[in-house]
Amino acid sequence: MLRSYEYGLLMSTAANTATRLFCKCFAAGDVHPDDALYIPVFHRWIQEKAVPGLxxxxxxxxxxxxxxNVMLIAHEGHYAMDRTAGRLGMAYHQKRDGADSFERNLKTVVSNALQAADAMANDASIDGALSFRTDEFVLGVDDRLLAPNNADTLDxxxxxxxxxxxxLLGTEAMEVQVASDPRVPFQVHIRTEVTSTVGDLRERLNTL
Amino acid sequence: MAERTWKDRLEGEITGELTREIELFETQMAHRQTGQLDEKVFAETRLRRGVYGQRYDNGQRHDGIAKQELGFSRSKETKGPETLWDAPGMLRIKIPWGGMTARQLELMAELAEEYSDRIAHVTTRQDIQLHFIHIDDTPDIMRRLASVGITTQEACGNSIRNVTACPISGVCHDESFDVSPYAEAFKTYFLGHPDAQNFGRKFKAAFSGCEQHACGLAIMHDMAFIAAYRTVDGVKQRGFKVYVGGGLGAVPHQAQLYEEFVPEHEILPLGQAMCRVFGRLGEKRNRARARLKFLVAKLGLDEFKKLVTEERAGLPEDSRWTSLLSDAEGFLETPLRGPSALSEEPGSVEYQQWFESNVQMQRQEGYAVVTIALPLGDLTADQMRGLADVARIYTGDHIRATVEQNIVLRWIPLSDLPAVYTDLASHGLASPGAGTIVDITACPGTDTCKLGISASRGLASELHTKLGAKAASMDTAIRDLRVKISGCFNACGQHHISDIGFYGVSRKVGGHNVPHFQVVLGGQWSENAKSFGLAMGAVPSKNIPDALSVITERYLADRQGDESFQAFVSRIGKVEIKTMLKELTQVPGYEVDRSYYSDWADPREYSLGDMGIGECAGAVVAQAEMGLARSESEVFEAQVCLDKNDPDRAAALAYQSMLLAAQALIREQNINITDEPEHIVSEFRTRFFETKLFHDPFAGGKFANYFFRIHDEGVAGLNFHQAHQRVEEAQLFIEAAHSCYARMSTVSS
Incomplete structure (x- = not known):
């Protein structure tokens, strides 16, 4: 691990070129629909090309x-009604065809996650039983070469x-927590007390 | 400037040989993309490096409504025939004899997160597979694997596949000795060996420490070694009982005993001689008959042995025959912690259940083997890191993947078991039921495999959930049964060697395709997969959980004393079993219950090969269905005759069943077809074989050739084994007839 860390320190600006970003927005509340319900929704999204990507x-x-949990596989990245760490949320992991700026990739993964979350929450088959928080996100990078989970990448x-x-959230008052295990992908957990709606966030995202 | 590629980053950390191997592959990738390398050649090239195709990689997918083109931007670039460059694929990572270090496991987690879908899948050959991989990423993945001593070389393709071995070898009570170093030597010697590069098909080898347990599955391998001792002039010698010519697949063969005892220093030259004979004489053009089992069957064991012995005599001496084994006898794993006694505290109910099914005492006092039961062989990246942590704390690098798609940790001090349980549970890795009916093996099936016919994983998941809910109260006679599921007849889920097996087939009902599974009963897992089960009939996929209940409940109710499941199946017979299952074979009409017309965990209307459903095929379907149903009855009768030890009648019925199936198809084109065998064969050859209408998309004309052979060779005077094979072939021919008919229906619509 030490070796990877030392190597990371040499990578002065490499992290900015990473494209394998991911974003997860969390489901609200403790009671959620049966996970099996997400399977037909994702299949329908393929038919309807309901979210970005091939x-x-x-x-x-x-x-x-x-x-x-339940994944929608796409060429450019994967969507998932994810249960990592025991919490349900909509995740989007960009795998390829990323843009050449970190900010654009950041916007893409957050946008895709929010769009998918919005679509899932409003799907008729879910019957209003699912909503997503707008005050908590995880944003990370699945790339240990360019963005290992260390202080340099954080910098x-x-x-x-x-x-x-x-x-995006319209506030500077936020808590930012970094994953401590150097083996996991670099990721920050963002929490704020300001709440909004997924729809509002998507509109705001369009202006960024 | 710092390096920004894994190639630069890992320079100096990978052996020169592996570096060259990966760079060669990169060059070949570039040549393929510029059209300098033929796609068929490139396909075999990548397969030999573990880079495999996946479902929908032809760029087409039926989305439940219609077949859709997947609009990859590089739609003209291919990585093999009908395999698009951009389509996601699978990477098979060889884990020789299943042995892994904690660091290697952590790397798997990294690869799963960065390139795959955050899941690693343990296979029935102790490999690890990653899915949804883009071929462009594979060189980097190979470099990272190579940096921790792993290669994907010869993980697929016509090569010697991952060498498997008993995962508790070295700590087992009943073994002769630890076979791990021998499996390692075999792997090392043959990896890239020139005598193992000219096969018509793959070659699978396995090592087992004993005869009585299942771990090595010797009887289903091309070449298998069972550890043994002999004493010569008062000196105890290590060696192996060697078997050859086994294999599952469409037509399973049990391996034959090649030699009662082969001294340890002879196993590598013997293997080399066999490779030479197989490379020289094995079938090359017809892949369906290219495995070693067919060569052994064709030549006969005596002739095969004679050829191998002659080849062995002419082999140039190779010092590695012995040098690779020089440390084998002294091979010993070092436990991280000292032995200790079991805690006297009983622990929670959950702990006790886990202890009962997932913990085995080692031969070495004070230590245990812990099995981590992985549902469907899957584990997440976080779980892999968690497991690596547990290994580091309690056992070091003694991690092994198993052929039951699980992972075992060896050398756990007994007093640490409660803590190990707690730690595993914190990562969701302490499910009880390892090695029981809930611990179901399943191949990828229609989830990701191009050959999948039915959803083996979907079914396994469903059964796991249903059985798991009642596992604690289950009678041990039921709990100890093994269930294995394959998505098609190719048997990657090893359905032949389980008590209760299933393999995916399809049936046409009222003009619609319906996913089914053939029920295979009576296989034997123990004694190195001693016997193979036989198909009992196809049951709709959605009725399989009920079929399993019917079978197990009947076994529980009617077993005599300690009667084994195999003995029970044999005693009550196929007719009775067929009767038991009859009601469950019925499929409600399409308008009555559409759930039967989709598969487990897949709401799309079921289709074969992305075919649509023809609305105007009803009348034709009815006629063909009758003929095919009749042929199925005939082959069933053939199986019953086998049970009655009447091979002559069984073979005759098998032949008749194939004639009927062929006739049913011919009748779709020629209403004047007669009952004369010569006429049927002639018409079938002209209309279905020569036109390739009957050809399976992947197996080609294999099944048709079964039909031609039985017709040409006749059925008189066959022994039991030969008759058994004809019955199996008839079953497959009929399945192919169903598939052909489904294709015809679609075309006509």
Missing amino acids: LIDVADYQHVPQGP QLGPQIQAFFVK
Whole structure:
């Protein structure tokens, strides 16, 4: 681990070039629909091309505890009604065809996650039983070469991520927590007390 | 400036040989993209590096309404015939004899997160697979794997696949000795060996420490080694009982005993000689008959042995035959902690359940093996890191993947078991039921496999949930049964060697395709997969949970004393089993219950090969269905005759069943078809074989050739084994007829 960390310190601006970003927005409340319900929704999204990307297939991992749960596989990235760390949320992991600026990639993954969350919450089959928080997000980078989970990456990416969420959430009052395990992907957990609606956030995102 | 590629980053950390190997692949990728390398050649090239295709990689997918083109931007670039460059694929990572270190497991987590879907999948050959991988990422993945001593080389393709071995070898009470170093030597010797590069098909090898347990599954391997001792002139020698010519797949063969005892220093040259004979004489053009099992069957064991012995005599001496084994006898794993006694505290009910099913005492006093039961062989990146932590704390690097898609930790001090349980539970890795009916093995099936016919994983998940809910109260006779599921007849889920197996098939009902599973009963897992089960009939996918209940409840109610499941199946017979399942074979009409017309965990209307449903095929369907149903009855009768030890009649019925199935198809085109075998065969050859209408998209004309062979060779004088094979082939021919018919229906619509 030390070796990776030392290597990371050499990477003066590398983290900015990383494109494998991810964003998770969390489901509100403690009671949620049966996870099996998300499978037909994702299949329908493929038919209707309901969310961005070349949508390919649905992967069911409900049997694995605290995992990606139910996934919508796309060429550019994967959507998931994710249960990592025991919390349900809509995640989007960008895998390829990223833009050449960190900020644009950041906007893309947050936008895709919010759009998918909005679509899931408003899907008729979910019947209003699911909503998403707008005061809590996880933003990370699945790239240990360019953005290992260390202080240098935080120095490079932390301010950009925070600035982005200040604009998105409309407040500077936010708590930013960094994953401590150097083995996990670099990720920051953002919490604020300001609430909004997913729709409002998506509108605001369009102006950024 | 700091390096921004894994190639630069890992320079000096990968052996020169692996570096060259990966760079060669990168070059070949570039040549393929510029059209300098033929797509068929490139396909085999990438397969030999574990880079496999996945479902929908032809760029088409039926979305439940219609077949859709997946609009990849590089729609003209291919990585093989009908395989688009951009389409996601699978990467198979070889884990020789399942042995992994904590760091290797952590790397799997990193790869799963960065390139895959955050899940790693343990396979039935102790490999690890990552899905939804883009081929452009594979060189980096290979470099990162190589940096921790792992290669994907020869994980697929016509090569020696991952060498498997008993996961508790070295700590087992019943073994002769630890086979791990021998499996390692075999892997090392043959990886990239020139004598193992000219096969018509894959070659699978396995090592087992004993005869009685299942761990090595020797009987289903091309070449298998069972540890043994012999004493010569008062000196105890290590060696192996060697089997050859086994395999599952569409037509399973049980391996035959090649030699009662082969001294340890002879196993590598013997393997080399076999590779040479297989490379020289094995079938190359017809992949369906290219496995070693067909060569052994064709030549006969005696002739095969004679050829191998002659080849062995002419082999140039290789010092590695012995040097690779020089440390084998002294091979010993070092536990991280000292032995200790079991706690006297009983622990929670959950702990006790886990202890009962997932903990085995080692031969070495004071230590245990802990099995982590992975549902469907899957675990998340977080779980892999958690498991690596547990290993580091309690056992070091003694982690092994198993052929039951689980992971075991060895050398756990007994007093640490409660803490290990707690730590595993915190990562969701302490599910009880390892090695029981809830611990179901399943291949990828229609989830990701191009060959999948039915949703093996969906069914396994459903059964796991249903059985898990009542596992604690289950009678041990039921709890100890094994269930294995394959998505098609190719048997990657090893359905033949379980008590209760299922493999995916389809049926046409009222003009609609309906996912089904063939029920296979009576296979034997223990004694290295001693016997293979036989198909009992196809049941709609959605009725399989009920079928399993019917079978197990009947077993519980009617078993005599300690009668095994195999003995029970044999005693009550196929007719009775068929009767038991008859009601469950019925499919409600499409308008009555549409749930039967989609598969588990997949709401799309079921289709084969992205085919649509023809609205005007009803009348034709009815006629063909009758003929095919009749042929199925005939092959069932053939199975009953096998049960009655009447191979002559069984073979005759198998032949008849194939004639009927062929006739049913021919009748779609020629209403004047007669009952004369010569006429049927001639018409079938002209209309279905030569036109390739009957060809399976992947198996080609394999199943048609079964039909031609039985017709040409006749059925008189076959022994039991040969008759058994003809019955299996008839079953497959009929399945192919169903598929052909489904394709015809779609075309006509």
